[in-house]
Amino acid sequence: xxxxxxxxxxxxxxxxxxxxxxxxxxxxxxxxxxxxxxxxxxxxxxxxxxxxxxxxxxxxxxxxxxxxxxxxxxxxxxxxxxxxxxxxxxxxxxxxxxxxxxxxxxxxxxxxxxxxxxxxxxxxxxxxxxxxxxxxxxxxxxxxxxxxxxxxxxxxxxxxxxxxxxxxxxxxxxxxxxxxxxxxxxxxxxxxxxxxxxxxxxxxxxxxxxxxxxxxxxxxxxxxxxxxxxxxxxxxxxxxxxxxxxxxxxxxxxxxxxxxxxxxxxxxxxxxxxxxxxxxxxxxxxxxxxxxxxxxxxxxxxxxxxxxxxxxxxxxxxxxxxxxxxxxxxxxxxxxxxxxxxxxxxxxxxxxxxxxxxxxxxxxxxxxxxxxxxxxxxxxxxxxxxxxxxxxxxxxxxxxxxxxxxxxxxxxxxxxxxxxxxx
Numbered sequence: 001x002x003x004x005x006x007x008x009x010x011x012x013x014x015x016x017x018x019x020x021x022x023x024x025x026x027x028x029x030x031x032x033x034x035x036x037x038x039x040x041x042x043x044x045x046x047x048x049x050x051x052x053x054x055x056x057x058x059x060x061x062x063x064x065x066x067x068x069x070x071x072x073x074x075x076x077x078x079x080x081x082x083x084x085x086x087x088x089x090x091x092x093x094x095x096x097x098x099x100x101x102x103x104x105x106x107x108x109x110x111x112x113x114x115x116x117x118x119x120x121x122x123x124x125x126x127x128x129x130x131x132x133x134x135x136x137x138x139x140x141x142x143x144x145x146x147x148x149x150x151x152x153x154x155x156x157x158x159x160x161x162x163x164x165x166x167x168x169x170x171x172x173x174x175x176x177x178x179x180x181x182x183x184x185x186x187x188x189x190x191x192x193x194x195x196x197x198x199x200x201x202x203x204x205x206x207x208x209x210x211x212x213x214x215x216x217x218x219x220x221x222x223x224x225x226x227x228x229x230x231x232x233x234x235x236x237x238x239x240x241x242x243x244x245x246x247x248x249x250x251x252x253x254x255x256x257x258x259x260x261x262x263x264x265x266x267x268x269x270x271x272x273x274x275x276x277x278x279x280x281x282x283x284x285x286x287x288x289x290x291x292x293x294x295x296x297x298x299x300x301x302x303x304x305x306x307x308x309x310x311x312x313x314x315x316x317x318x319x320x321x322x323x324x325x326x327x328x329x330x331x332x333x334x335x336x337x338x339x340x341x342x343x344x345x346x347x348x349x350x351x352x353x354x355x356x357x358x359x360x361x362x363x364x365x366x367x368x369x370x371x372x373x374x375x376x377x378x379x380x381x382x383x384x385x386x387x388x389x390x391x392x393x394x395x396x397x398x399x400x401x402x403x404x405x406x407x408x409x410x411x412x413x414x415x416x417x418x419x420x421x422x423x
Contacts, residue, residue, distance in 0.1 A: 004016060004025070004028055004031075005017040005018070006028055006032070007022055009022055011058055012054055012055070012058050013029070013055075013058035013059060013061070013062065014028050014029045014032050014055060014058075014059070015028075016028060016080070018079055021079075023078050023079065023080065024062050024078075025078075025080055026059075026062070026072035026073075026074070026089075026092045026096075027089075027091070027092045027095055029055060029059040029062075029072075029096075030059075030092065030095035030096045030098070030099045031095065031099075032052075032055050033052050033055050033056050033059070033096075033099040033100070033102075033103060034095070034098055034099040034102055036048050036049070036051050036052035036055065037049065037052045037099070037102040037103050037105075037106070038102065040052065040106070049106060052103055053103070053107065056099075056100070056103060056110070060113070065116075066088075066120070066123070066128070067119075067123050067127070067128075067129070068116070068119055069116050069117070069119035069120040069122075069123060070113065070116035070117055070119075070120065071088040071093065071120045072088055072092055072093070072096065073086055073087065073088050074086070074087055074088065074089060074092075081143065082246070082248075083143045083145055083248065084145075084245075084246050084248060084249075085145075087143065087144045087145075088120065088129075088130065088144075089130070089141075089142050089143065089144075089154070090120075090121055090130040090131075090140035090141055090142055090154060090155070090158050091142040091154040091157055091158055093117055093120045093121055093130070093158075094121065094157065094158040094161040094162060095161065096117045097114060097117045097118055097121075097161060097162065097165060097169070098161040098164065098165050100113050100114045100117060101114055101165040101168035101169060101172065102168070104168060104171075104172060105168065111171070111172040111173070114168070114169065114172040114174060115172060115173065115174055118169065118174045118176075121140055121158070121162075121179065122179070125141060125144050125148065128144075129144070130144050132148055133182075134186060136185060136186055136189045137182045137183060137184070137185035137186025137187070137188075137189060138179070138182035138183050138185075138186055139155055139183065139186050139190075140154075140155055140158050140183065141154070141155070142154025142155065142158075145207075145248065146235070146237065147207055147231055147234050147235060147237055147265060147267055148207065148234065148267070148269070149205045149206070149207045150190070150205050150206040150207060150267070150269055151204065151205040152194050152202065152203065152204065152205060152356075152360055153204070153342075153356045153359040153360060153363070155183075155187070156187060156359075156360065156363035156364070156367065157359060157363055158183075159180065159183050159184065159187065159363070159367060160362075160363050160366045160367065162176055162179065162180060163180065163366060163367070163370045164366075166180075180370075184367060184371050184373060187367065187376075188373055188375050188376070190206075190269075191364075191375060191376075191379050193206055193268050193269070193271060193339075194206070194360070195379075195382070196298075196335075196341040197386070198298075198334065198335050199298040199341055199393070200386035200387075200389050200390060200392070200393060201298070201341035201342055201357060201386060202341060202342060202356075202357050202360045202383050202386070203268075203339045203340065203341050203342070204340055204341065204342045204343070204356055205339065205340075206267050206268040206269050206339050207265060207266070207267040207268070207269070207339065208265070208266065208267075208304060208305065208338040208339050208340050209247040209248060209263060209264065209265050209266075209304060209305075209338065210263075210264060210266060210293060210294050210305060210307075210337075210338040211253065211261055211262065211263055211264065211293070211294040211307055212261070212262045212264050212277065212291065212292070212293055212294070212330070213259060213260070213261050213262075213291070213292050213293075213294075213310060214259070214260045214261075214262075214279070214289050214290070214291055215258055215259050215289070215290040215292070216258040216259075216283075216287050216288075216289060216290075217258075217287055217288040217289075217290065218258070218285070218287055219258065219285075220283045220284055220285040220286070220287035221282070221283055221284030221285065222258065222260070222281060222282075222283050222287065222289075223281060223282045223283070224241060224252060224255070224260050224279065224280075224281050225241075225280045225281055225282060225323070226238070226239075226241070226279075226280045227239045227250070227252075227262065227277065227278060227279045227280070228250070228277075228278045229250055229264050229265065229266060229275055229276070229277060229278075230275065230276040230277075230278060231266070231267045231269065231270050231275050232270040232273040232274075232275070232276075233269075233270060233273075234267060234269060234270060236278075237250055237265065238250065239251050239252065239262065239264070240252065244263075247263055247265075247304070248265060249263070249265070250262070250263065250264050250265055251263050264277075266330065266338050266339075267339070268332070268336055268339045271332060272332070274329040274330055274331050274332055275329075275330045276327060276328065276329055276330065277291070277326075277327070277328045277329075277330055278325070278326075278327050279325065279326050279328070280323070280324070280325045281323075281324055281325075281326075282322060282323050282324070283318065283321055283322070283324065284321050285321055286317070286318060286319045286320070286321065287317075287318060288315055288316065288317045288318075289314075289315065289316045289317075289318070289326070290312060290314075290315055291312070291313055291314040291315070291316070291328060292310040292311055292312045292313060293310065293311055293313055293330060294307040294308075294309075294310060294311075295307075295308060295309045295310065295311050295333075295337065296308040296309070296337055297337075298337065298340075298341055299343075300343055300344035300352070300354075300395055300399050301343065301344065301345060301352070302340070302343060303340065303343055303345065304338075304340050305337040305338055305340055311333070313328075313330060313331055314328050314329075316328065342354055342355070342356040342357045342360070343356075344395075344399045344400075346404060348404050350398065351398060351399070351400045352398055352399050352400065353399075353400045353403070353404040354400075355404065357383060357386075357387060358387070358403045358405075358411070360379075360383055361380050361383045361384050361387070361415055362380075362415070362418075364376045364377070364379045364380035364383065365377070365380040365415055365418040365419055366418070368380060368419060369418060369419070369421065377419050380415060380419060381415075381419070384411075384412060384415050387401070387411075388412060
């Protein structure tokens with residue numbers, strides 16, 4: 001737990017040490033409860049079970065009742081997430097479901113807590129929860145946001161922990177069949193969107209930020225009045241003409257002479273339908289607008305696409321001075337790097353590890369074992385094949401090409417054995 005800077009407050013509640021501050025980090029509490037119960041089951045020492053109960057007691061005091069559920073909130077002030085606003089995470093909630101399911105084996109009184117925790121996964125994102133319902137299935141969000149991020153490791157790991165806890169959940173009178181069926185349906189539909197073969201990787205999420213530029217061909221008194229990004233079947237997301245404190249917002253970043261540069265948040269979820277730019281502006285003379293989108297190469301040390309070059313995607317002539325509005329498709333390309341692949345930023349010792357691609361592989365394998373849906377086996381093997389070729393990418397030696405976790409056999413053999421042991 002030292003990796004997580006785990007500490008405890010005066011009441012014995014697990015906290016994270018952030019500089020001189022102690023901050024309650026919900027998922028650390030869930031990790032600790034689960035590990036203590038597992039330790040008790042392994043060694044039979046009642047002190048481990050008593051410690052799990054003590055941590056659970058202090059942790060529950062930090063929870064919040066919300067729509068007949070129990071949730072653990074994150075906020076910007078905590079310094080635990082770069083996502084703006086206050087939210088709870090489906091991933092953290094699933095860890096608590098897993099931990100309290102395990103604890104309920106030894107104390108049935110926790111069954112009610114399990115029910116409250118699971119209900120949090122069924123609250124729609126539109127109502128302050130984490131559940132997104134689509135025609136093809138359900139998705140639960142690790143980081144609820146507008147527009148929806150569709151973060152793969154968080155979502156699939158939720159499904160994995162619910163699968164692992166199925167028997168305990170049934171014992172606690174929680175019906176999980178529809179939840180699992182609909183999430184597995186959606187994942188089977190969406191998995192191809194996460195494939196990043198061009199850099200032998202998988203995407204962390206489908207939504208990401210990039211930049212657009214509008215360049216006017218002459219001095220024409222061009223002035224942006226309003227703009228928005230539309231993601232088909234997701235929504236219409238207006239931008240600000242003032243600088244913002246997060247790249248997860250649409251805003252005008254620069255306005256210098258004939259150039260206007262916008263930070264925009266786009267998503268692959270609408271593919272093959274492209275996202276659209278809606279731009280209202282005024283001009284004093286006829287002009288032609290040149291529109292271009294940022295491009296960049298994959299970097300293992302980055303969490304988002306670096307702006308390295310530009311790709312023109314439209315030229316629009318306006319012959320009418322005064323107020324104008326354009327509606328323009330922003331075409332997808334072969335890489336769609338704004339939906340950034342998993343990075344190598346998990347630092348342990350002197351090495352940097354990929355903390356998410358391996359999770360995608362294991363989660364796909366586990367879901368295949370449970371569901372028998374061959375697309376999960378196929379993508380587990382596909383993503384595994386990418387990892388086995390990472391030496392071709394020419395990364396510096398500081399980047400580890402293997403998981404940061406130890407496996408009883410090599411990672412490839414471990415995954416293959418999982419796939420051969422379908423439930």
